[in-house]
Amino acid sequence: MNRSFNLRRQLLASMAGAALLTAPWVAAAQPAASDKPIRMVVPLAAGSTVDAVARAIAPAFGRATGHPVVVENLVGAGGIPGTTQVVKAPKDGLTLGMISSNHVINPGIYKTIPYDSLKDITPIAVLATVPLVLVVNPALPVKNVAELVAHAKAHPDALNYGSAGNGSTLHLAGELLVSETGIRMKHVPYRGTGPLITDMIGGQVQLGFVSISQVAPQVKAGTLRALAVSTGTRSAALPDVPTLAEAGVPGYSFDAWIALVGPAGLPSPMVESYHAAIKAAMASPEAKTA
Structure with missing residues (x-):
């Protein structure tokens, strides 16, 4: 990626998007008429955190709305092809989409x-905030963030x-992390977190950020080493792992989020109904x- 783009501006845009999506809706009960x-x-990709959240809520969301829910993965280009399918769908409530922080970073x-x-979606609900953890292959001779920065x-x-x-x-x-510490590393993009985790364990790539829920078992098993979490506070799932700010990168705080949206112009009663169904x-x- 070209580092000339303003990271700070994009991260602030990401947080602004999350704030927009947390706007309250009043529960009603009018699902799509079909x-x-x-x-x-x-x-x-299948196996990503966003995919896992979608598949976890789909059965109960279907029961609450009276519609079976089919989860469909459309992968590519920062999520743009899949989201394009959503924004161009009929406004009948039968095509919804999962988005994450990169939705407002992509521009x-x-x-x-x-x-x-922002204008071409109808926000329905924020489903989760996703804390990330910086993990390394145990063969890398670093035990903490300071040692990682020095090594890099x-x-x-x-x-x-x-x-x-x-x-x-x-x-x-x-x-x-690169911007805040002045280190130089090569970025290796994968098609999803599953292959990324496999290759970090195998040593094909030395490190990366991954959602805590996806690598906590590997960290506890010792096949990956956790150096720091991305959030401003420590995670209950890995309480002994410091934040990046605590570990020597002052001001570092990065929260990912996941939300459910539809195409722009969904009727308000439908949005309210879907929001209530998501809560259930x-x-x-x-x-x-x-």
């Missing part, structure tokens, strides 16, 4: 996008860090145990 299935488009990365990231400065461009794709939140988290789905056993 018994056809709802298509839930995930613009990222600063890609020259042309076939939709307006002593060996510029020798380290490879992976992400779930160009423009992904994992990519931006890595670029922010998030409280379901499937979502709680995912």
